[in-house]
Amino acid sequence: MKFTHPRLIIYSLTLLWLAPVPASAVSMDFVKLLDNIIAQQPEQQVRKGVQEVYNANKEFSDSWIAGDVDLIVHHENDSLTDNDNYQNWQVGVEFPLWLPSQKNAQKQIANSYGQEATAQQTYLRWLASDTLRKLVWRFQTAKIKVNAARSSLKKSQDLEHKVAQKVSAGESPRIDLLLAKKAVLKQQNQLVQKQSALTIAQNLFQKWTQSRQLPKNIKERPLSPIVMEQHPKIVKLLSGLQLSQAQLQKTRSFKQDSPRLFLGAQNDKDRNSENSSLIFEVSIPLGMNPAYSPKLAAEKRNIYEQQAIVDRAKIQLEQTIFKAQQTLASAKQGIHFSKQQYDISQQALRMSETAYQLGETNIQNLLLVQQQTAEAKLNYQLIQARSGQAIANLNQVSGHILEAQQ
Structure with a gap:
């Protein structure tokens, strides 16, 4: 019985080509x-585990x-039966041998683990890029927000000073000075809150990057999506699918068990003679392993399920990319x-400032316009x-x- 499916192809090494694409105009100190x-x-512990499995x-x-x-x-002795002084000693080792198809299937599994290790490494670098991007923009x-709060506080303090001169x-009226002082206190409180948020963002940034300074040139240039089969997430999923397909091929190659080779020596002894000889024995299984069909069916099911995961991931990524494109377009219009x-x-x-100096408007209107401007x-x-x-x-x-940037 031959198992085929139009979507269950074994992806070649070219699909795991993971050369990084220059993604931005960011500075080198940012990328470092x-x-x-x-x-x-x-x-990274997972990556080490994958590498160890590949090596094994x-x-x-x-x-x-x-x-x-x-x-x-093996030993024979007739001392308790015929008592003809017959003894037989046999010592040897027995081990299975690869069939050519089994050897090739095992090599394919090893190659698949190697490709999985490469895919895992690039996938983790992609996840690290996500972490760094979020950290720098949060920072x-x-x-x-802190700079804006400082600027607002400075303007409120300047206004308080001018109002104090007008009151003197x-x-x-003195109510204007009280309202101006109230605005200053409000801005001071907001500055404290914004500085606290900045400290949290800076601490998280330092924890991950070992740096307290935000790098220069963090703004990237937008790039078109790469080919879906070369997306780090999809490549990682495909490497798992390819490994399952390689395992399926190995199971097929073991439809019959491996032949076994016995190498040993034998000594026969009786009353009249003693002989020693070397033994070479090969056992070749006949028929099909009874556990073959259930195991093959289970592995086929696993491949179908992994293919479904890959297909769903592609759909989700396409939707996420479209949403990100719309968010960027909206942000550009918002600027x-x-x-x-x-x-x-x-x-x-x-x-409003001119009108207040001329006495044409009150302090409440000026404070409101100042707040709206900030x-x-x-x-x-x-x-x-x-x-x-x-x-x-x-x-x-x-x-x-x-x-x-190159």
Whole structure:
């Protein structure tokens, strides 16, 4: 019975070509942080395990013995029966031998483990890229918020100083100074909160990267998704599928058990003579192993299930990539609108400050316009950061590993 399926192909080494693609215009000091993250990945233990399995199977496939070696000792003595002083001693070793198809199947399994080790290494580097991208943009966003809070506090303090002068000159009521002081206290409290969030982001960044400084040039350029079969996640899944297919081929090759070879020596002794001889014996199984069919069926099922996982992962990645593209497009449009809102807010603030100095408006209106301007500026800066983060996320889900620009 031959098992075929149009989708269950054995992927060649070309599908596991994992040369990294330059993914960004980021600086080298940014990319160097990737190695620090990789060194701390808990998943690196899994990679070591895969490498050990590959080495063991490679050594096994290079062996000319297909299994364990049995030591056999045989002795005959008629002292309790005929008592003719007959004795027979036989000592030897017995072990299975590879059939050509079995040898090739085992080599294919070893190769599959080697490809899995390569795929695992690249997959973990891709995961490390995701961690680093998230860390730097969380750090950058926290810094933007702290700088914005400091700027707002400075403007509130400047306004408080001007209001104090107007109150001293009798040009404004004392309530204006109280409201200005209240605004300063509010900005001081917000600055403390933003600094706390920045400290948390910096601490997490340092824990993973062993650096406290945010690298320069963290903004990437958007790249098109790579071929799905070369996406690190898909390559990793395909390597598992290929390993199962190699195991299926090995099971087919063991439809009949391996032949066994016995090498030994024999000594026969009676009253009149004593003879010694060498023994060479080969046993060749006939018929099919009764456990073959159930095992073959179970492995076929496993392959179908793994193929389904690969297909589902492709669909999910395509949806994730499309969503990331839409998020980036939305962020780019948001930059334009936020810039317009910020420009208008600045004009309104200048007009409100002039009107307050001339006594044409009250302090409440000026504080409100000042707050709206600060929010518009912060939104403009944040939407720019979100655009950079959206590019990084798009490159990540598209399968691009962080690399310095060539």
